[in-house]
Amino acid sequence: MERLHSGHFELKSLADEHAHRYQIVARMAHGMVVDCACGIGYGSEILLQNPDVLKYIGVDPSEAAIHEAGKRSAQDNVVFRLGSLESLPDEVRGADTFVMLETLEHTTDPDAALKSVASVLGRNSILIGTVPSKAYEELCEKAYSPNPYHLQRFAQEELTGLLSKHFPAHELMAAEFRVGTLLRRIADESLGPGEVISMPPDQRGRIAGSILFIAGHQHMVKTALAKLGSACQFYPSISKAEMDLQEIKPVREAFADVEERVRHRDIVIKAQAQLVDDRDHLIRSHDAAIAARDAAIREQTAMIDDRVEAMRRLEEMIVARDEAVAAQSRMLEEREGVMLRLEEMIAARDDAVAAQGRMLEERAGVMQRLEEMIAARDEAVAAQSRMLEERAGVMGRLEEMVAARDEAVAAQASLIDDRDDLIKTLEASISERVALIHAQMAMIDERDRMYKDLEATVKKRDGLLESQGRELEEKAAAMRQLRTAITTGEQGLQEVTSRLTESDSNREELARELAKLESNALVRLLRFLRVMPS
Structure with missing residues (x-):
């Protein structure tokens, strides 16, 4: 002292x-x-x-x-x-x-x-x-x-x-x-x-x-x-006892108080350790849920890739159909030339009906050739109709695949929503427990930052999934428009074919309607191509 x-x-x-x-x-x-x-x-x-x-x-x-x-x-x-x-x-x-x-x-x-x-x-x-x-x-x-x-x-x-x-x-x-x-x-x-x-x-x-x-x-x-x-x-x-009473007893009481505080601290530390273990368990469960979600996202991404591949094949089929339409257009141009020549022949026949009998024979020959050409045209139209039917079957199967894929995507989205609700519940529980041990567990803070990074990654993947879903919806709408255009074109072609077999007197009107149908089909095809993503 x-x-x-x-x-x-x-x-x-x-x-x-x-x-x-x-x-x-x-x-x-x-x-x-x-x-x-x-x-x-x-x-x-x-x-x-x-x-x-x-x-x-x-x-x-x-x-x-x-x-x-x-x-x-x-x-x-x-x-x-x-x-x-x-x-x-x-x-x-x-x-x-x-x-x-x-x-x-x-x-x-x-x-x-x-x-x-x-x-x-x-x-x-x-x-x-x-x-x-x-x-x-x-x-x-x-x-x-x-x-x-x-x-x-x-x-x-x-x-x-x-x-x-x-x-x-x-x-x-x-x-x-x-x-x-x-x-x-x-x-x-x-x-x-x-x-x-x-x-x-x-x-x-x-x-x-x-x-x-x-x-x-x-x-x-x-x-x-x-x-x-x-x-x-x-x-x-x-006396020694009085000295101990003044000097030693307070020390003993202080030691007893310290020991009691140490015991209390040990109890608190054990409780905090249990909380940490519980939180670690929740984090591990959360990690497993995130891993499962990542696996589901990977599966969904694979499904989307399959769908993109199907769309690519559809585009190839459309290109093939465009080529068939172009061939049909060329055939129609040839038919128009034939019709023009036929009109010339009919005009010549009308001029020589009274005087030239042989013109009847020539006209019969011309009519025979015309019938052969019409028969060839009918065979081409029938082949085109078969091709369109096959294409419609492919489109139907593609639509079934798209519908099945949409159902899988909807089910996966529902599963993701359920898991998101579970994650939110876990986050609320973790937030309550973080308040108890925040000042002592720096390691848990590090895990929280890692968890936030995982959440950001999941959000990014969810955004990508939503974007891909919107693209698929746009493609499906375009496919429906294309199917409508194809159906309308087939109906028009069938109507034109039926009219061609009725009479030669309506050739000009039929030619105009055929040109209008071709123009409408081309306009729809161009719209579809503008809608389809590159």
């Missing part, structure tokens, strides 16, 4: 240890007493109990300590001043008794400090002080911890050398706060001269406390020793 303040008076053993030093000094003090490093000035009350002490000057480098000390004492012969061993106020010059208890070890230069003290003392002055022994410093370091405020350590030889340099005479004594047994008569409350029976063998030869030094001129040292009295004195404090 470095300095004794008002709060430390609650520990009786600590207060007694400090008070005992002043009680020892009070037996030897006289005249004007200077107490350097006086702290809050509690030593003034003990020193002034000696009637030989006429004035007390307390010196300390702390303004707060001087202020507190001033409030403790209002006596005229008690004053407190700022100062230190190296920088003493002029008021202390000529002091009769200079006191420096547990002070010299705090100085950076003990030699200069003692020189400063010696300079203010006279021939009839006495210096009384204490310093922790080197052995006691080492013992305290083992029991507590190194004291960063103690800049010096003193063995008896070192202290003797310093005192001999600045004072003609000195005397060293041991002042140790020890635990022992006090034997006294109960009937006699006044403690008279006593006797120390023995010292434990392992305690002999070393000072387990402070070294008390008395320095000055020889006659003053002898006078101080005479006032002090017996060379071996015991200043009692409290």
Whole structure:
């Protein structure tokens, strides 16, 4: 303990240890007493109990300590001043008794400090002080911890050398706060001269406390020793049980409180560990669900690829049909040429009906060739009709495939929605548990970031799936339009064919209708090609 303040008076053993030093000094003090490093000035009350002490000057480098000390004492012969061993106020010059208890070890230069003290003392002055022994410093370091405020350590030889340099005479004594047994008569409350029976063998030869030094001129040292009295004195404090009650019991209670808090913390940690395990299990389940969803997406992507391949084959079939339509167009152009020639022949026949009989024969031959051409045309139209029927069958099968694929996509979308609901439920559960362990589980935060990345990936895939679904719907609509156009074209072709077989008188009207049907079929085909994605 470095300095004794008002709060430390609650520990009786600590207060007694400090008070005992002043009680020892009070037996030897006289005249004007200077107490350097006086702290809050509690030593003034003990020193002034000696009637030989006429004035007390307390010196300390702390303004707060001087202020507190001033409030403790209002006596005229008690004053407190700022100062230190190296920088003493002029008021202390000529002091009769200079006191420096547990002070010299705090100085950076003990030699200069003692020189400063010696300079203010006279021939009839006495210096009384204490310093922790080197052995006691080492013992305290083992029991507590190194004291960063103690800049010096003193063995008896070192202290003797310093005192001999600045004072003609000195005397060293041991002042140790020890635990022992006090034997006294109960009937006699006044403690008279006593006797120390023995010292434990392992305690002999070393000072387990402070070294008390008395320095000055020889006659003053002898006078101080005479006032002090017996060379071996015991200043009692409290019993060991009372000391334990004040110092050990609070420590035990603190340890018990710490142990209870540790037990509570262990329970909390176990609960948090269980929460972490539960969350890990949920994350693993979630990962499995995501993996299953990824597999389903891959299957759906494969189905979409199959559908795209079917669309490609459909496009190839449409290209083949375009070529057939082009061939049909060429055949119709040829037929139109034949019809023109037929008209020319009919006109020539009408002009020569009256005069040329052979024209009838020629006309019969022409009619025979015309019938052959019509028969050939009918065979071409029949072949085209068969091809269209085959194409309609392919379109029907393709529509069935598209319908089956649409049902699979709808079922997969429903499955994905169910899994999304499950994921949302899991996310809500995970969010509640994250609030409990958020500050302690950095690793879980990392997993949360990974989980968010997975969610972003799933959202991207869902967006891609929706886009592909829209493309399939557009293609299906285009296919329906194309099928309608093909059906309309087939009906028109059938109507034209039936009309061609009826009469030759409506050839011009039939040609116009055929051209209109071809134009409408081409317009629908172009629209379909614009709708189809590249």
